[in-house]
Amino acid sequence: MSLELTPVQTVACCPPLVRAPLSLPEAEGIAPLLKALADPVRLRLMSLVASHEGGEACVCELNDAFELSQPTISHHLKLLHEAGLLEREKRGVWVYYRARTEALQNLASLIGGRAK
Amino acid sequence: MSLELTPVQTVACCPPLVRAPLSLPEAEGIAPLLKALADPVRLRLMSLVASHEGGEACVCELNDAFELSQPTISHHLKLLHEAGLLEREKRGVWVYYRARTEALQNLASLIGGRAK
DNA sequence: TGTAAATATTTACGTGTGTCTATGTCCTTG
């Protein structure tokens, strides 16, 4: 197995943007997380999952929410999963994705944390 | 002049991700903001400016913080400015950029806002 | 065991992004 940190593990280690300059390694760790969110489809996927009842949603429901092909949705879900923003669980034929809210909150405090 | 909203104006109007699904127009308004931040160089630029004394920094200082060409830094600053994350002010020969902290805070509460 | 449904992977393609070099513009000062 790899010793690499997922992006979501990286973000928890940094003070807010307004507090201190980010080092290059820190920035390189955090950027992939933001990149994963920086797409209209993935933003909507994330909000659909995160606001869904039980904090999770089945891929079948997510597919229906977009006018995009199933492989395209699967691709976006994979990116969010690899970034550490979504957890994946297979139950029978269906796959459920769950939002990692602590990852979102770490990211939020990095971006919007207070200066002092 | 244009009637378009800048991304930063868009973000203030949406509930947190975990609260309700984002509409397509909402997501398309917010994604550019995240995209602007989703790059290691721009993340560092943003944190350099935001954490700098007085909340602003001169381009000349920012150039020195990277091993990139001056036009490349200028390009990144332009993207951050167009997204509404940085304000631009020319004073004499120098240009100063200032972080729009309320934009960062709106973005943060969108991403990490509590569910209920 | 074989068939259908749910999801993922592969491949391909047009478009967008990050970077550089070269050049332009604006301001200051001699």
Added chain:
DNA sequence: CAAGGACATAGACACACGTAAATATTTACA
């Protein structure tokens, strides 16, 4: 008004990204 410094713009190029079509994989069930 000429020259130089600070910053922006334009053009070019390699690479990454979003999407779709075709195909593979996994699971349930008749």
